[in-house]
Amino acid sequence: MSYLLNPEIIIDQIINGLTIGGIYALIALGYTLVYGILFMINFAHGEIYMFGSFGGFAALTYFVNSGFATNHPAISITAAFLVAMLVSSVLGALLERIAYRPLRKAPRLAPLISAIGASIFLQNVMMLIIKARMQVYPDVIPEQFIDVGSISISYFQIFIILGSVLLMVGLYLFIRKTKIGTAMRAVAENKEAAALMGIDVNRIILITFIIGSTLAAAAGVMVGIYYTQINHMMGFIPGIKAFTAAVLGGIGNPVGAMLGGYFLGMAEALGVLFMPAEYKDVIAFSLLVLVLIFRPRGILGEVVSERA
């Protein structure tokens, strides 16, 4: 075992953990934002991420086939991200409008079941579109590596790590500094009071869904570019992992979701050093159980309970 604990391997695994952790965190934010405002788990969030990934895939494939991508790889990728975000936002907004808003006053179980139904429906829609075949993201930019000593880092990894951090910082500033962000926090604290203050609660809820979906779409395209394979079931496991991350961090708390995402990614990457790699998924869910035993509200959960 000790030979696995040399610094080089640990640094490698930390980079692996940061990469996948950033993805988990981006998806987890969608769960947590919605929960913070509506106290419901949007179980179709994994599918929003999946649709985003396919939106980016369609755009990128179009650019590659038309030859545009060979001359303008950076523009193609940026455009793919934008298309993905558009697809996911529209989907997120539609879901909120069709599947959740009519049930807002219903007992808490009703929107949850509606969410699970939406999730299954969306998986099957995509299955019919792609005929249940695995799709492969085209290679737009050849992967390059930076070598630091014996550690080599892929540009893609740096891109994902920096990209996810940037998006999260952006989100944090948005919630803290802008007018809409302030309104979101107000609605999270007390819907009725916020409405009395002249905040259009329905609009804020819609915006919350759109923001969560945008982040998930970014994660979806990153996963597509980095891991290349996408299919209609791709949202399921990351969805559950991100949900775990959100709960770990304290659901309802955006900073907690970010923390939970990285914590989970790191635990998975470092955990395999101590046990057979086939137990990777076991690590994530055991951690969840452990944290919930000692801190039922998650790592940063206290803040939520005060707010709620």
Added chain:
Amino acid sequence: MTKRASLLLLITLFMVFTAFTAHADDWGTITIPAGKPIKIGLGAMLTGDYASLGIDIKNGAEMAVEEKGTLLGHGIELQAEDDGCAGPPSVAIAEKLCNDPLIVGLVGYMCSGGSKPASDVHNKYKVVMVSPSSTALELTARGIPVFFRTCWNDKIQAKRAAAFAWSQKWTKVAAIHDKSDYGQSLAEDFAENMRAKGAEIVAFEGITRGDKDFSPVLTKIKPFRPQLIYFGGMAAEGVLIVRQMKRAGLGKAHFMSDDGCYTEKDFIQAGGNAALGSYVTYAKEPDPVWVKKFEAKYGPRQTFSPQAYDAANILMMAVEKAAQKKPDGSLLIGKKALRDAVSATRLEGITGTISFDKYGDRTGSVVVIYKVVEEKGKRFFKAMEF
């Protein structure tokens, strides 16, 4: 004749008759009424991550059935079902098809993990099955008389792969498998063979089918500096391992896998530059004339369509041999007679000469090592001289 004597005669006649029909086939008979088609079942993964392989199998069998057209005056119908490359759906299909009175036999199942439990169901109902692709060692070691396969037994695949690896002087080897009946037993057998030759197995790790991120396990393997990473499993995961090896700092290690990775679409195309230089093991290339005909109809072939084509032909030949045609045009097919006809197959198939040993394994399979190469701008599996 007294009343009693006539009764006795009747009873004797009845007994002789039942004894005769029972003797006709110990396992019972299938009756295909006049005007009804003969049905051949097919189990393969038609949706999901390995669907390219399953659809390829279906196309192969379909082509054989269509070429044949009719069998003893009956139409032939191929009933393809999605076996999910796993036990539970395969068993469900087995129950459904074995209870269909028009089904004579089945091509499948695709994956060893599906064929294993499904073959028990087939054995219960005595419905013969010919798998084009289930290669796991234990399938023919369980005493199931109705199981046959037109692919090989992984025992020879592992042995041949190990012999090649040893000839390349790869003495430090890491093995990864996908925890399936197929991948794990193959990787274990490969490791065993390498160890026996004197190589060092520096790591032996499992991954989960459907996972996309294998960098943690590859990073774990990295400090052992293996010269070869052997993967027992399917292309969807294999191609990701190849892509992520370089990221994990294993760019110098060679990659070798099995017939599950011998697919142009899911391995060569999906792997991009990373797949170049990888090795896979697969059977001899099938008859090029057949390949041309197949590709004109269905597009590029992937993996097991030739084996499925041969498997369907074996079943249809056996029906021709075992069926008794009644004056009204209906067919009587003894289940045991049909199984024995399959067992006694001598076919010059498009994958070579086919006959079965007493366990249901194909005799005389040849394992070829292929390398992914690029020549004249085209990437393909090139057979290695070895």
